[in-house]
Amino acid sequence: MMEPAHTPIGLLLARAAKTASRAFDDALAAEGGSIPVWLVLLALMRGGHRMQSELADEVGIQGPTLTHHLNGMENAGLLLRQRAPDNRRIHRIELTDTGRAMFHRLRGVAMAYDARLRSGFTEAELDMLRNLLERLAAKQAS
Amino acid sequence: MMEPAHTPIGLLLARAAKTASRAFDDALAAEGGSIPVWLVLLALMRGGHRMQSELADEVGIQGPTLTHHLNGMENAGLLLRQRAPDNRRIHRIELTDTGRAMFHRLRGVAMAYDARLRSGFTEAELDMLRNLLERLAAKQAS
């Protein structure tokens, strides 16, 4: 008898991520957010960005794509862009109170969502999963 | 001292899947394919579809989205659509020789890609990863 071939890791990864990200995006949308907006807010609240290009790298998108999202977020009153006095080529991004409030709402969504993802797994399994996912992501960078 | 908070599972999953799917899509594009085209070809070659709606479900997209991809694939000469004689509401999809050749080329890409994904992991780790990813995907369906 032949063993059934294992389902490819890439297909399993894509399926798990697709279903997860759809549900997560729906939950964020109910609060007026989206995945890219959440990732940008998360990166901004973590701080440490000198330039938008660094922010784009952290979010995993290109410069014009970041500009696109920043435009939407600025129109929504979540942030302000000002040129830095010492080097006016650099735009400094500041979250408004509205932006910070949005961050906290979306963080609530993200925490609730992650709790749901973690349910049914032991801590040891979650640690193993984190380790495996980090190694997978790191592999791609090369 | 506080322990550093664990990075959310959802974020790690999204990162791993994003980097993986980009590289995979690039590799498929070099052969004239794409991820949705590959998934449709894979489902068609597995067979067992009576209706397009079942095919759409298997690929994880809606009917009109499937129609969109089938249009492109038919224009590219990969398949033909004909009405079933016994129930002319149903369209039967048949892969052409070109379509089957594309399937085999893209399967080669997928197998090479998955081999790369698997490298650096032990068989026990891969089994664990498959199990964890399947449980994650199953959870979302509920």
Added chain:
DNA sequence: TATTGTTATACTCTATAACTATA
């Protein structure tokens, strides 16, 4: 000239609502 970010443009994937063809 080099750097930072934006504008202009376009493409892919996806979806919902309305429609046609068939039963």
Added chain:
DNA sequence: TATAGTTATAGAGTATAACAATA
């Protein structure tokens, strides 16, 4: 009326190339 699939339309996210502002 109900079902299978398509057409019409739209929207989100992404990207590349060309550009403007600044250094």
